[in-house]
Amino acid sequence: MWKDSYRVGVELIDEQHFELFKRVSDFTRVIRSNENWEDRLEKVKETMSFMQEYVIVHFDDEEVYQEQINYPDIEKHKAAHAKFREGINEYVELFEKEGLSEEKIQEFGGKLMAWLIMHVGKMDQKIGEYAKSKEGQA
Amino acid sequence: MKVEYINSFYKATKDVFKLMLDIDPERKDLKVLDDMACSREVNVLLGVTGNLKGSVLFGFTKDMALEMIKIMSGMEMDKIDSFASSALGEVGNIIGGNALTNLSENNYICDIVPPQIFVGEYKSFSLASDKGLLLSLDTPIGEFDINVFLKD
Numbered sequence: 001m002w003k004d005s006y007r008v009g010v011e012l013i014d015e016q017h018f019e020l021f022k023r024v025s026d027f028t029r030v031i032r033s034n035e036n037w038e039d040r041l042e043k044v045k046e047t048m049s050f051m052q053e054y055v056i057v058h059f060d061d062e063e064v065y066q067e068q069i070n071y072p073d074i075e076k077h078k079a080a081h082a083k084f085r086e087g088i089n090e091y092v093e094l095f096e097k098e099g100l101s102e103e104k105i106q107e108f109g110g111k112l113m114a115w116l117i118m119h120v121g122k123m124d125q126k127i128g129e130y131a132k133s134k135e136g137q138a
Numbered sequence: 139m140k141v142e143y144i145n146s147f148y149k150a151t152k153d154v155f156k157l158m159l160d161i162d163p164e165r166k167d168l169k170v171l172d173d174m175a176c177s178r179e180v181n182v183l184l185g186v187t188g189n190l191k192g193s194v195l196f197g198f199t200k201d202m203a204l205e206m207i208k209i210m211s212g213m214e215m216d217k218i219d220s221f222a223s224s225a226l227g228e229v230g231n232i233i234g235g236n237a238l239t240n241l242s243e244n245n246y247i248c249d250i251v252p253p254q255i256f257v258g259e260y261k262s263f264s265l266a267s268d269k270g271l272l273l274s275l276d277t278p279i280g281e282f283d284i285n286v287f288l289k290d
Binding site: 001025028029031032103104106107108109110111113114115117118121122 | 154157158207210211212213219220221222223224225226227228229232
């Protein structure tokens with residue numbers, strides 16, 4: 001899932017992105033495997049709680065970095081993060097209320113994969129481009 | 139129905155395909171449509187509200203849709219299940235979001251209604267004499283269509 005072209009050029013952000021892709025990739029493999037659903041549930045639960053925690057840490061770190069470099073699109077970026085967090089929380093609430101059905105987990109997995117690729121592959125690239133352009137001016 | 143509507147969606151589609159799939163779709167035929175009907179097997183429908191109203195439908199063959207998911211996930215896919223539908227819907231959503239940004243540059247402020255996925259032939263009749271536009275695109279993994287029915 002991860003491609004080198006997704007690198008932003010900021011070490012901390014790249015490390016966290018790499019970890020996010022790794023987790024989402026593992027998660028996708030687990031939910032797509034043919035093993036008994038009950039046996040896969042543990043991994044699914046583990047990923048859900050990881051995503052909830054790690055996404056907050058990562059988004060916070062990324063936003064702090066954007067503040068440090070006076071990134072002009074920070075508000076737009078924060079709004080995209082907020083929307084993603086909200087999206088994860090909606091699924092978490094749904095899973096708490098209705099339990100973890102395979103159907104809904106598959107739906108969540110598909111969305112998560114597409115969103116992560118697009119967000120890191122496009123929106124986050126602009127942070128790197130801006131940081132580089134600033135270095136050029138310094 | 140202005141050509142800039144379809145161009146906004148075409149440009150957004152091209153950008154998103156390049157980024158997510160490493161594919162550069164090539165523009166083929168542009169046709170005028172009376173009704174929104176798609177003979178493709180996997181369809182992603184986006185509703186548009188705001189300064190422009192109507193819908194946009196992306197139609198893929200099943201093989202192409204599965205190949206798209208395979209490229210993204212790096213995993214083999216053999217059916218359009220809820221994982222594939224949801225990923226395709228999100229791709230549609232992202233294209234829609236980018237198209238809205240393109241449209242806003244022409245001072246059209248719009249919103250996207252969350253996408254719906256239809257597996258199988260899709261048919262919906264437009265009201266009155268509204269015409270739509272169908273743009274066919276070619277890629278190394280197959281051909282697909284963008285149907286645009288929008289009015290201001």
